[in-house]
Amino acid sequence: MAAVLAFLGILFVSMVVALLAAFQLGDFFGANSEFPLVIAGVMGFTVLALGVFAIAYTLTRRADAFTVAVLILAVLALAPVALPGLVQKIADRSTIPYTVGIENTHITLELVIPALLAVLVQWGLVRRRWLRDAGEEELTRWPWITTGAAGLAILNPFGLAFLQATWKHSPSDLIWQFTATVTAVVLGTLLVMAWIECYIRERMLSRRHKEPAPSHHAATPS
Structure with a gap:
C-alpha cells in the first residue's frame, strides 16, 4: 500500500x-x-x-x-x-x-x-x-538544484522570449546582440552551476563511501 x-x-x-x-x-x-x-x-x-x-x-x-x-x-x-x-x-x-x-x-x-x-x-x-x-x-550525481533553476529561468515568458529572439537572428534586429548576450550569459551560468553541483555531489558520495558502515553489534550502555 x-x-x-x-x-x-x-x-x-x-x-x-x-x-x-x-x-x-x-x-x-x-x-x-x-x-x-x-x-x-x-x-x-x-x-x-x-x-x-x-x-x-x-x-x-x-x-x-x-x-x-x-x-x-x-x-x-x-x-x-x-x-x-x-x-x-x-x-x-x-x-x-x-x-x-x-x-x-x-x-x-x-x-x-x-x-x-x-x-x-x-x-x-x-x-x-x-x-x-x-x-x-x-544521493546521485545529477544536478537537481541546477535543473530546477534552469526550468525556472527558461520556462517563463521572459526566458522563452529571449531564447526565441536569439534563435531568430535577423540582421535588421538591432537588439539581437543584447538578447544573444543575455541568453549566452544565462546558459553559461547554468552550465557552471551544473559543473559545481556535480563536483560537490561527487565529493559527498566519495566521502560517504569512505565512511565505515555502522556496526550492528555495538555495545548497549549499561
Whole structure:
C-alpha cells in the first residue's frame, strides 16, 4: 500500500511539472483549438512512463535498470520529432491562420519538452525510493538544484522570449546582440552551476563511501 501511495504521489508531481511546462509553452506560442490534443498526449505519456518505471521498480535488482528505462523513455518522448505526420494531424485542428508553417514546430516543443521533464522527475523519484528500500546510497550525481533553476529561468515568458529572439537572428534586429548576450550569459551560468553541483555531489558520495558502515553489534550502555 505504501508503494502504491508513493507512486501516486510521483505521478502527481510529474504530471504537475509536465502540465505546467505544457501550459507555459502553449501560452507563449499562442496555442488554440489543437492544444487539448497536446495536453492529452502529455498526460498519456506521463502515465505510460510511470508504468514503465513501476515495472522496473518491481522487477529489477540493480539501480542501473532505471538508467536504461529513462533512456528508452527519453527516446520515446522524442517521437513527435520523427513523426511529422502525427504532429500535422494535431496542427490541422488549429484555427489561427497566421501560424501556418510554424505551428508544427510549436506543437512538437509542447509535446517533447513536458514529456522529457516528466521522465526526468519520475526517474529521480522512483530511483531514489528504490535505493532507499534497498538500503543503498540515494544521493546521485545529477544536478537537481541546477535543473530546477534552469526550468525556472527558461520556462517563463521572459526566458522563452529571449531564447526565441536569439534563435531568430535577423540582421535588421538591432537588439539581437543584447538578447544573444543575455541568453549566452544565462546558459553559461547554468552550465557552471551544473559543473559545481556535480563536483560537490561527487565529493559527498566519495566521502560517504569512505565512511565505515555502522556496526550492528555495538555495545548497549549499561
